[in-house]
Amino acid sequence: MKEHTVTAFDEELGQIGGLLNGMGELAGAMVNSATHALLAGDNALAQRVVSDDALMDSRQRELDDRAITLIAKRQPMADDLRAVVGSIRMAGDLERIGDLAKNIAKRVGAVGQDAIPRTLSHSIDGMAQLVLEQVRGVVERYTAGDTAGLAALRNDDERIDVKYTAVFRELLTYMMEDPRNITACTHLLFCAKNLERIGDHVTNVAENAYYVLSGEQLPADRPKADEMAAPTA
Template sequence: MGKHTVTSFDDELGHIDRLIRDMGDLAASMVTASIQALVSSDAALGQRVISDDAVMDARQRELDDRAITLIAKRQPMAQDLRAVVGAIRMAGDLERIGDLAKNIAKRVSAVGQSSTPRNLAHSIETMSAMVLDQLNAVVDKYVARESDAMQDLRAADEKIDVKYTAVFRELLTYMMEDPRNITACTHLLFCAKNLERIGDHVTNIAENAYYVMTGQQLPPNRPKLDETSLASPAA
């Protein structure tokens, strides 16, 4: 059809898809390990997440270089161009997810000095499991080019926001009960916030993936709010 050999462009795009898949798998394993390190005070596991972040950065650079070379070489139009630019953006979101997991991992030692209440650890693990389901699904559905799934994935992010608000309130009550909890709880607050932000990046990926596949924007269905900025805590 166009100026380029179609199969070869598709091959290169397939390679970029595989890099997205790799980055998605790495992001998910970093999130899993960071939360496990956090709740079990496993400093060595936390360190592994921190060093994985360099691998993530390298993969993003590789994807960016390939994608930009592809644009410069092939001058793709319309859907092809959308796919390549979309991949660059998705890689940016996946790299940010890795950063956020690294930030959780860095807090392992600060939190580990105190004892996290068991209920709280459970809440954070639940939140993490929700985020991981979303992350794995968005990469799967993108690689399988299932555009219909994207709207549901974006809508499901609201559950993570609700959970975050609950964790935020729970953390405030622990701080109010006993000032000795305050330091650890502020670090856990940042960890919970990071999970909530990972959810937002998954939403970005879903929106981008939908646009790549359909050329349309997902209709805006809800304002993105961090509800804790409006709510008072449950006292």
């Protein structure tokens, strides 16, 4: 009887893990599509990201419902409880990543098709690729139980922050060069900020994943640089 209960719990936890994995894959696909849509001015692709966000929301609700039902029905303790609560939290951050990707996609129309100079487009793409690597890496490492990899990935967020600060400065120069660039660059500024925030949510996922796997918290302070260090007018 005891063994049966444990098995049923593990099975249900496995289903939650499967949902979480699916959300991670969807988050990666959304970030990828949103960036492509932005840099290519592809409105149809942007629209797909917007509808994917609805899918993401419904998956999160399903995961939440299952997790809460599992807690209420099986009353897990210690490690098991930590895994369930951790899944709820990671799903929350993955949903936020989808939301931020959607926000990028929604700006595609406002930025306009040929508004992005090649060098700027290159910088934004470089930042996006780094973010995408992090999004894809975090769920993979969690699934693989790779705590060392999660700790390293969390610290890699600093690289995104550095790229973001560079993009921020670059956008300022375009705006200063020609007032006609201002509106488009403003939307790109928000897109870059959204990418930077996606990075922050990846670090949250990494921290929760590390905690679920090891029962220990990663050290609270990590290096954090942003555009607040940019020169003022």
